[in-house]
Amino acid sequence: MTLAEQWVAFYTIVRKEIRRFLRIWMQTLLPPAITMSLYFVIFGALIGSRIGQMGGFSYMEFVVPGLIMMSVITNAYSNVVSSFFGAKFQRFVEEILVSPMSNNTVLWGFVIGGVARGLLVGLIVTMLSLFFTSLNIQHVGVTIAIVLMTSIMFSLAGFINAVFANNFDDVSIVPVFVLTPLTYLGGVFYSIDLLPDFWAGVSRLNPMLYIVNAFRYGVLGVSDVNVTTAFLMVGGFTLAAYAYCMYLLSSGTRLRQ
Amino acid sequence: MAIALQIKGLRKVYDNGFEALKGIDLEVKEGDFFALLGPNGAGKSTTIGIVSSLVKKTAGDVHVFGHSIQTDLAAAKRQIGVVPQEFNFSNFESVWDIVVNQAGYYGLSRAIAGERAEKYLKKLGLWDKRDVASRMLSGGMKRRLMIARALIHEPRLLILDEPTAGVDIELRRSMWEFLTEINRSGTTIILTTHYLEEAESLCRHIAIIDGGNIVENTSMKALLKQLQKEVFILDTRDTISPDLAIEGFDTRYLDEHMFELVLNKGSSLNDVFSALAQQNMVITSMRNKANRLEELFVSLLAAK
Ligand SMILES: Nc1ncnc2c1ncn2[C@@H]1O[C@H](COP(=O)(O)OP(=O)(O)O)[C@@H](O)[C@H]1O
Ligand SMILES: [Mg+2]
Numbered sequence: 001m002t003l004a005e006q007w008v009a010f011y012t013i014v015r016k017e018i019r020r021f022l023r024i025w026m027q028t029l030l031p032p033a034i035t036m037s038l039y040f041v042i043f044g045a046l047i048g049s050r051i052g053q054m055g056g057f058s059y060m061e062f063v064v065p066g067l068i069m070m071s072v073i074t075n076a077y078s079n080v081v082s083s084f085f086g087a088k089f090q091r092f093v094e095e096i097l098v099s100p101m102s103n104n105t106v107l108w109g110f111v112i113g114g115v116a117r118g119l120l121v122g123l124i125v126t127m128l129s130l131f132f133t134s135l136n137i138q139h140v141g142v143t144i145a146i147v148l149m150t151s152i153m154f155s156l157a158g159f160i161n162a163v164f165a166n167n168f169d170d171v172s173i174v175p176v177f178v179l180t181p182l183t184y185l186g187g188v189f190y191s192i193d194l195l196p197d198f199w200a201g202v203s204r205l206n207p208m209l210y211i212v213n214a215f216r217y218g219v220l221g222v223s224d225v226n227v228t229t230a231f232l233m234v235g236g237f238t239l240a241a242y243a244y245c246m247y248l249l250s251s252g253t254r255l256r257q
Numbered sequence: 258m259a260i261a262l263q264i265k266g267l268r269k270v271y272d273n274g275f276e277a278l279k280g281i282d283l284e285v286k287e288g289d290f291f292a293l294l295g296p297n298g299a300g301k302s303t304t305i306g307i308v309s310s311l312v313k314k315t316a317g318d319v320h321v322f323g324h325s326i327q328t329d330l331a332a333a334k335r336q337i338g339v340v341p342q343e344f345n346f347s348n349f350e351s352v353w354d355i356v357v358n359q360a361g362y363y364g365l366s367r368a369i370a371g372e373r374a375e376k377y378l379k380k381l382g383l384w385d386k387r388d389v390a391s392r393m394l395s396g397g398m399k400r401r402l403m404i405a406r407a408l409i410h411e412p413r414l415l416i417l418d419e420p421t422a423g424v425d426i427e428l429r430r431s432m433w434e435f436l437t438e439i440n441r442s443g444t445t446i447i448l449t450t451h452y453l454e455e456a457e458s459l460c461r462h463i464a465i466i467d468g469g470n471i472v473e474n475t476s477m478k479a480l481l482k483q484l485q486k487e488v489f490i491l492d493t494r495d496t497i498s499p500d501l502a503i504e505g506f507d508t509r510y511l512d513e514h515m516f517e518l519v520l521n522k523g524s525s526l527n528d529v530f531s532a533l534a535q536q537n538m539v540i541t542s543m544r545n546k547a548n549r550l551e552e553l554f555v556s557l558l559a560a561k
Binding site: 012 | 309
């Protein structure tokens with residue numbers, strides 16, 4: 001296929017992916033909007049006023065970046081894992097597998113679909129947060145870069161999950177038992193300076209800590225960790241996940257008998 | 258004439274160790290209407306799966322219009338349209354979206370995709386259903402949707418895996434007509450089936466596959482010639498004995514009012530009746546024994 005034809009194929013997947021999550025917006029866009037609004041009300045407004053300052057900011061200002069990032073991560077991941085697993089489960093992934101498009105086209109089509117949902121939900125959550133606090137983005141470049149890289153990384157991870165999933169339980173295991181806990185413990189709600197040395201050390205092993213803090217640095221200008229380290233880590237994980245996805249596609253693992 | 262599909266020494270061992278194809282060779286010329294006939298579990302879908310890249314081959318070569326699926330897969334895929342045995346489209350998408358998106362996967366612009374979708378959906382009687390979610394279609398419509406989808410990039414080779422299984426007679430006829438028309442306009446067609454009648458009325462060449470081996474590969478005419486004998490079951494008015502013999506014919510005693518008689522190609526039913534008349538035997542009824550495919554398999558497998 002020529003580059004122009006690959007582009008058409010890529011665009012076809014992206015368009016279909018976006019239409020899919022928009023069509024089922026009650027399952028994809030509404031829940032994070034409701035959950036995050038509740039977080040803002042409870043942690044930011046009700047409890048936050050008693051907590052006082054965190055990392056030099058009001059508690060509301062402190063938690064908002066982490067909550068936005070959490071929405072981006074879970075939505076990018078969930079979009080790709082449920083869409084690609086659904087295609088496998090109903091077998092219409094075969095429509096793609098018999099076509100001449102390249103593996104890169106297939107992969108990026110799904111990944112950009114996931115990124116689109118991650119960003120859209122991130123945007124919705126950001127707008128909702130504006131009812132509770134104001135956002136003064138300190139480093140626009142850092143903010144955009146970390147959101148993009150993170151949503152790509154978790155879309156790729158969702159793709160890997162979908163390839164190996166055998167049923168719908170396997171699709172929700174990672175978001176529920178891995179992503180959410182790690183994000184909660186990754187400094188969304190507190191600065192790790194508050195933790196005893198041992199637990200602060202343990203927290204530094206959690207990749208989410210770096211992502212949440214890099215984004216917080218972009219928005220508020222403060223971070224518990226070195227931002228360059230955060231970028232290197234997200235970049236490294238993204239490359240590794242990409243290479244593994246390409247391996248899965250070219251070997252046909254779990255996709256071709 | 259170019260060779261549309263060439264298969265050499267194709268083997269498939271599934272992950273569980275089952276050898277579904279034991280080294281098959283097959284050649285289909287451009288423009289042909291080719292039947293791959295065989296009983297359930299013979300390896301038909303496995304063969305098609307490998308050609309369309311959904312199944313990984315264990316050994317052997319496949320070329321589609323000269324493009325190897327090993328070294329030139331994208332070019333090979335471009336030439337092929339597949340209609341699988343089982344429905345494999347999204348239940349929630351509309352007929353229109355399914356067909357138009359498939360065109361997109363082949364890199365066709367939405368304008369061209371739209372024109373072709375209209376053309377094929379109309380030809381296949383699905384135009385009125387274009388905005389309907391695919392899960393609302395009847396079985397026959399779903400099958401036609403898959404044919405429209407397979408044709409959207411106008412492949413030179415159309416492969417259909419048991420396209421008329423579970424399709425009612427009327428629809429089967431119209432599908433046959435449609436396929437004949439597509440074939441006349443130059444598309445090479447391969448279909449798998451386990452009905453000899455279907456292969457007989459549509460196809461010019463035929464291969465018979467059984468247990469992962471090709472047991473016959475010939476023209477339809479030559480094959481039908483091989484149907485040299487036909488077995489009839491005859492009912493008699495009078496009682497017959499187990500040592501019954503009719504000169505010039507093989508017979509087999511079934512019970513005291515029924516026996517089998519083998520009619521070889523070349524002899525006529527008149528000869529049968531004059532032989533029976535000589536023995537003063539009165540026949541009250543007579544019928545064909547087995548379906549012809551079964552008969553064919555038995556004779557082919559016995560010959561190997
Ligand atoms: N994924 C699989 N794993 C193991 N065995 C399989 C698989 N798919 C098919 N088979 C076996 O391979 C043989 C050929 O199957 P198939 O090609 O579907 O036959 P047909 O289409 O002629 O009915 C059958 O015995 C079937 O059970
Ligand atoms: Mg089959």
